Amino acid sequence: MNSKRRGKQTVALTRPPSIAGFASVVGKKEGEGPLAATFDQIGADDTFGETSWEKAESAMQRLALSAALEKAGKAASCLDYILAGDLLNQCIGTGFAVRGTDVPFFGLYGACSTMSESLSLAAMLLDGGFGTLTAAVTSSHFCSAERQYRTPLEYGGQRTPTAQWTVTGSGALILTAEGSGPYVTHVTTGKIVDKGIQDPANMGAAMAPAAYDTIRTHLSDTGRKPSFYDLIVTGDLGKLGHEIVLDFFHRDGVDLKNLVDCGVLIYDLEGQDVHCGGSGCGCSAVVLAGHLLQGMLQGRWKHILFCGTGALLSPTSTMQGESIPAICHAVAISTQV
């Protein structure tokens, strides 16, 4: 029965699902960054033809899902489940995107960890024999996030040096029960870690301990050495959070040379005025559904550990003096099984 369990937090999938299609849709700023060539669609003005930023975010999800389905050669009507979420209150980015489909839907909330959470569950549902085709989708939008979490754009608030820039983007992955890979082989589900950081403009520091905890647990649960992976990719810790994770591992005597962060990769940190880097559900989603999976298909990387990171705070919890609970879910992806 529990032949799949590895340690306390990891499962090894016995019939590793295949990532049959993936697509990324981003905004103008992301399209001017170093990963521009890896995105499927780049919006000209971040509205995607809609009349509000929230509706623009839903539009991005619809575009990403249909592009991923097309690349997988599948129709939406064949999907057994969509697993999706976003950062907006009541996850309306997702609710209004999925409304257009006619597919069974599980709504998720994992803050910026949602891409790895949706990928985890989408893979587990296939491995468990509950279907043959699932989709994992998520998004964020700079303009909808700014006015919801921080201040209206028109206010022109000053940003602190530890702040990150919410990525305008949506990534979608299509998983099949059988296929030619890349394959999802392991899922390490995170616990909530909260080390007392209270500054919502320093999410990298809040999330770094969760990333460290999950990566360390994954390596311990699977018996894999860090060097097994060509890349260990965190979600959106940004420059500061990335350095904190490296430091944690240094203290354990481990030099994690293959650790990279989607929030650092997606922008030119010097040239694009994004302070510590990118963040948001869409950040790790579009880097995975572009740069990373394309690199795997091109033979550049064989094994990747994808570690989405999320800060489970709200403006209300911050105003009530609470610290920031964080979580990180890791998903191991390999080109061969």
Add this chain to the structure above:
Amino acid sequence: MNSKRRGKQTVALTRPPSIAGFASVVGKKEGEGPLAATFDQIGADDTFGETSWEKAESAMQRLALSAALEKAGKAASCLDYILAGDLLNQCIGTGFAVRGTDVPFFGLYGACSTMSESLSLAAMLLDGGFGTLTAAVTSSHFCSAERQYRTPLEYGGQRTPTAQWTVTGSGALILTAEGSGPYVTHVTTGKIVDKGIQDPANMGAAMAPAAYDTIRTHLSDTGRKPSFYDLIVTGDLGKLGHEIVLDFFHRDGVDLKNLVDCGVLIYDLEGQDVHCGGSGCGCSAVVLAGHLLQGMLQGRWKHILFCGTGALLSPTSTMQGESIPAICHAVAISTQV
């Protein structure tokens, strides 16, 4: 591979998980209603000893989870997964409740359908062999919901006749891979249904078409007649939504005599000034983790179809003129398999 699939939306679990423990914690008003005797804990003043309504909601989740674990005779440290969510922005009721545990966590957002969503996934993870012990938890709180979705309590806003009253309560279920029941036998995952209702004070009407769609699909997918179930229980349609679902089935020539609604059951609709009845994630959660499962253990009912219903709107989507996307997930529970 797909021996579990029944039709497009239903899976039949091959090793039906057992509900080994359940508990409900409610506020003062719910403790004065007709189901008072079925709740495990009734708060004296809805604060649960906390300094904010949001923290009170987290406290209820912690109380419900620990009571359910105790009744199952299990320690939290044995849990393989917690699946949980709530109505608050960024699901902070859940995030701050789960923070205290040391358990892998999947955060969900299904609005008031979250109890059936969490129960669905908690059962599927066990049936899929990913663990042996999972928890499904959810909550809502009248005071945190009012100020977030509508107006501050102090404003004393007038309520329309179609309005429902958000239940202050949290329900938790503990599922085991093997046990003596009641068992989760089938999961019918809902699609988003939106028939154009735009009034956020008439959620029953918005959600009724989703409930009708999922119940009808479940019966068709499984080949079961409505009379197979002792009860078909919707989440929180309230009096009006309940009548709409009955009417939809009448048009199909079906008299759904065994249809009941948690939002109608939980309050004395005449005496407790709740207009159309109860709502909120906690509504169906505490009726399930009390009245319904106790009745099954007492031999009153053998087969129940539990159909959590959710309205996937936000105040922002309403202000932007959007209609209300709704969803309903059905879970079949039987005392024997």
